[in-house]
Amino acid sequence: MINNNIKPTEGEMEILQVLWQNGRATVREVHEALNKKDSGYTTTLKLMQIMHEKGLVERDTNQKTHIYKALVNQDKTEKHLVNKMINNVFNGSAARLVMQALGNHKASADEIEEIKKYLDSLK
Known part of the structure; x- marks a missing residue:
């Protein structure tokens, strides 16, 4: 870790x-x-x-x-850095991070579909 x-x-x-x-x-x-x-x-x-x-x-x-x-695990490192970014840059709002990311970078149709599936699984 x-x-x-x-x-x-x-x-x-x-x-x-x-x-x-x-x-x-x-x-x-x-x-x-x-x-x-x-x-x-x-x-x-x-x-x-x-x-x-x-x-x-x-x-x-x-x-x-x-x-x-x-030596550091990719998944754990990414989670650690994203959590720091959410807390330090987006005042704890994961939604603001996601909206900013999707607003700044064009997601492919496959990526959008993957995001929709992930959001549906959270319901």
Whole structure:
């Protein structure tokens, strides 16, 4: 479970997304997946080293190329961050968060259908 004192930065969240999707990855693989033109390999390396120190990722050093894996659970991390956002930005209103999200981003027909099904299941 994510430690409440550990708050992944935006850059750390991008790296975690790559690790959650791939399971394990080298710094080079993460850097290439991020496809950041304004950021160099050494920036990605330093950020991942910091994440290791913070306990967000583990590093396997048994091979020449270090392999990283997320230590924090994706679902728990997302829930933690959404709860913080609801409380800190939307004054505790999940409805305001959802309306803002749907107002700012065009949801696909499939996503809208999935949302409707979820809302129906809450009734």
